[in-house]
Amino acid sequence: MTVQTDKRAEPRQTRFSSRKSIFSMSADFSPSTYIFISACAFLLLLALWLLVTGVGLLKPIFLPSPAAVLARLGKLAADGTLASDVGNSVYRITIGFLIASVxxxxxxxxxxxxxxWEAAIEPFLDFVRYMPVVAFVPLTILWSGTSDAQKFLIIWIGTYFQQALMFKDNIKRVPPDFIGFGRTLGMSDFRVLMRIVVPSAMPQIWDTLRISLGWAWTWVTLAELVAANSGLGFRITVAQRYLQTDMAIGYILVLGVxxxxTDQIMRFLGRQFFKYESKA
Incomplete structure (x- = not known):
């Protein structure tokens, strides 16, 4: 007995099965669609914020409206306070992050x-990286006062130990065949490292830099919250002291922006520097 099938239904079924939902693991869409989805997520959060403050579910002292936050930021931008605080924080994070990264x-x-050197140094790095950075803040004030050097030190403590171990993992992923090729050419250890190992690991190292830059923003804000007379963290402390919730939330949003x-700039530069990675 033969089973008859409707051949007209087969192409339709094939076309249906080939369609992928945007929620599936294998979904892929254009950069413009990605940006649209991201923008919708931010707009949804903004709409929720407007709803909560608009109907009065929370008092303004706990959660001011977006308009009140923007008005406060506008006043701070007009008198130069916002630009000064942003400039001080960016300067501190730039110097501290560069020192730690190098x-x-x-x-x-x-x-x-x-x-x-792995046996001699890595256990110590593992030992220190589990110590909370917050516990070092009083010590750094004792060691270096409340100057910018203290902010650099906090950023260094918060990023150096994590970065060193992550960079080491990036370097370890370089295929041994690459190193063997350098040996075959009679290259010295230094030349093998500088001409083969580091360039091969640089795309992953750059991505590690991008991720660890987010930690640096956290640590510089922490340092400014405790011991500073300028910067984004310092202004949040002032807002807390005088119950200026609109300024506190405004500066938190500025930190997020x-x-x-910086994350998107690092992503863009990474695509420009390592175009061969995207092609691969």
């Missing part, structure tokens, strides 16, 4: 390439 990369090359902007 030292972490040098350490990572050492412990990633040499077994002896700055963090998102």
């Amino acid at each position: 030292m972490a990369l040098a350490t990572a090359i050492l412990i990633g390439a040499y077994r002896f 700055l963090g998102l902007a």
Whole structure:
């Protein structure tokens, strides 16, 4: 007995099964669609904020309206306070992050390439990285006062130990065949590291830099919350003291915008620097 099938239904079924939902794991869509979805998510949160404050579910002292926050930020921008605070925080995070990153990369090359230095240094890095950065704040004030050096030190403590271990993992992922090729050419250890290992690991190192930059924003804000007379964290402390919730939320939003902007800039630069990665 033969089973007859409706051949006209087969193409329709095939077309239906080939359609992928945007919620599926294998979904893929254009960058413009990605941006649209992201914008909708932010607009949804803004609408929820407007609803909660508009119907009076929370008093303004607990959650001011978006209009009140924007008005406060507008006043601070008009008298130059906002620009000064942003400039001070950006300066501190730039210097502190650069110092930590350069030292972490040098350490990572050492412990990633040499077994002896890995055994000598990595356990200490693992030991320190579990210590809470907040516990070091009083000590850093004791050691370096409340100057910018204290902010640099907090950023260094919060990022260096994590970065060194993550950079080391990036370097360890370089295929051994690459290193063997350098040996075949008679290259010295230093040249193998500088000409083969580090360039091969640089796309992953750059991505690690992008991620750890977010930690640096957290630590500089923490340092300014405790011991500073300027900066975004300092202004949040002032707002808390005088119950100026609109200013506190406004500066938190500014921190979010700055963090998102630096993250996207790092992503863009990474795509420009390592175009061969995207092609691969």
